[in-house]
Amino acid sequence: MATDTAIHTQEFQVNMGPQHPSTHGVFRMVLTMDGERVVDCEPHVGFLHRSMEKMAENRLYIQFLPMADRIDYLSSLFCSVAHCQAVEQLMEIEVPPRAKYLRTMFMELNRIASHCIFFGVFALDLGAVTPFLYGFRERELTMDLLEMTTGQRITFNYPRFGGVAADLPDSFFAVAEKFLKVFPGRITDYERILNENEIFLARTKGVGVVDGARAINYGWSGPNLRASGVNFDLRQNMPYEAYGELGYEAVVLSNGDCYDRYLVRILEMRASHALIKKCLEGLPDGPIVKEKVSKFPKVPAGEVYARVESPRGDYGLYLVSDGTNKPYRYKLRTPSFNNLSMIREMLPGVYLADVVPIFGSLDVILPDVDR
């Protein structure tokens, strides 16, 4: 009897997640492997689906306001500001200038907090523990500032229809000044620890390259898109709140690899720092909330799309009102959902070890994907 002596390879499957520490929430990938190489990837999302849209359609506008913070809890302010913007546009409420500045400043603080987590967690995914501690140290400073004003550290429930909930306490300015003073040096620390780190470069440079056209076709937005060379940032191109007066220039890089996606966010932290400084310097006096706006509004019938630049990208809310006190249709366009959808095409051909940096560099957060 002849025996088959040829060497055969056999594809096998690796299940990654849903409870894998590098999946930033609960995300499951079934990877088909040929040795160390990924052949196919089958992503599964929806583990964190909380039916946010259905809940919004069954609640008063004010009742959903604190829940909007939970859509993407790392950048919660953006979700609730979009909620308020949509209602304000339909009711034709003009937000007082001071409230616009306060919203803008706290959104930028929130962005720094979110990017700090990205910096720490991305490095941790690659096996570096120190940046994780650094990132959380500076996030703590931004949280302190937010807590002083809003009373909360993660889900702030800060904006209101026609303004914001609370003005800055007197003690805020000294703490803010201290933060503004130390933070640029801390970003320099970040850059010195990773930017030219041999291991970090080997694992991120040229890994997971996506060009601009493909990124647009997959609906990418935010830092991921700007890392692929597309010069678009809502704060620059379609300014809202106080961004028009402050002026902003988007951070754009061109390589579209994991390293550039990391670097865009580091540079954006510097840009956010500059914006916060400008906000504090130019902070107008006046009321923080428009007078005589009902807390339980009946929103005039109509449609509106509110769009903000969240740390993860182009966050939008398509609101259809039928003239009652509840939304008729509340569609969330969450950036992570589209950013993640390319993972299936990005992974085939890479090493298993590269799956983690590629996924981590997208900075998706699963509650934002699943809603």
Added chain:
Amino acid sequence: MAGLPLDHIADKIKDAVGDVVVEVNEGDRVPFVRVEANAVARVARFLRDDGELAFDFLMYITAVDFPDEDKLTLVYYYFSYQNQQSLMVKADVPRQGGTARSIAHIYAAADWLEREVYDLFGVTFDGHPNLERILTPEGFEGHPLLKDFASEDYVPFPDKMPGK
């Protein structure tokens, strides 16, 4: 919003795709073009490939349920980086058995977005490579964002609830 006038876009669609435009509405805040449901894919391809319009970015697909009129309105929201302009395209389909041509081969983003609309509203998309539920759990029945889906009555995983 700056950019090309809506009438001009509607005329171009008519010239290229045929007489499929049902309504052109400047609207108060979100201008839209309503087209026939069987033409959404042809319109999408034209909007993306036309050099002047260049709506290369599909922001989202969703639907709005109108049980009184017995229809679902599909909503496609496009954005053009070239013109910095957005465009909403709507199409009406019946509430039961509503279907439209998939645009996943035109916009890769539509793959997951169409699965989401199928999952939450029950609209099917012809030619979609993998039209399965995406957000709701396996074995889920019904389409939760339809207005007659009562969330109060819904019990997740009934066989795993204590006392059952």
